[in-house]
Amino acid sequence: MTEEKKLIRCKTLAKWLKESILRLGPTFIKIGQQFSTRVDILAQEYVDQLSELQV
Numbered sequence: 001m002t003e004e005k006k007l008i009r010c011k012t013l014a015k016w017l018k019e020s021i022l023r024l025g026p027t028f029i030k031i032g033q034q035f036s037t038r039v040d041i042l043a044q045e046y047v048d049q050l051s052e053l054q055v
Helices: 003-024 026-035 044-054
Strands: none
Touching: 003 026, 003 044, 026 044
16 A cells, blocks of 8 residues: 555545444544644644544
8 A cells, every 4th residue: 555545545544434423423433533632642633633522
């Protein structure tokens, strides 16, 4: 798997995670908001998608 494909896959999974959290409801949205500030735990692609939950 090339680096470009890995990046695309990571972005796709991050978007899927955000959409799943939105479907699960307010408690999970709050958890997602907390994880959006943790760059030391998650990859930057995930942090970017989860930071959209802050709005």
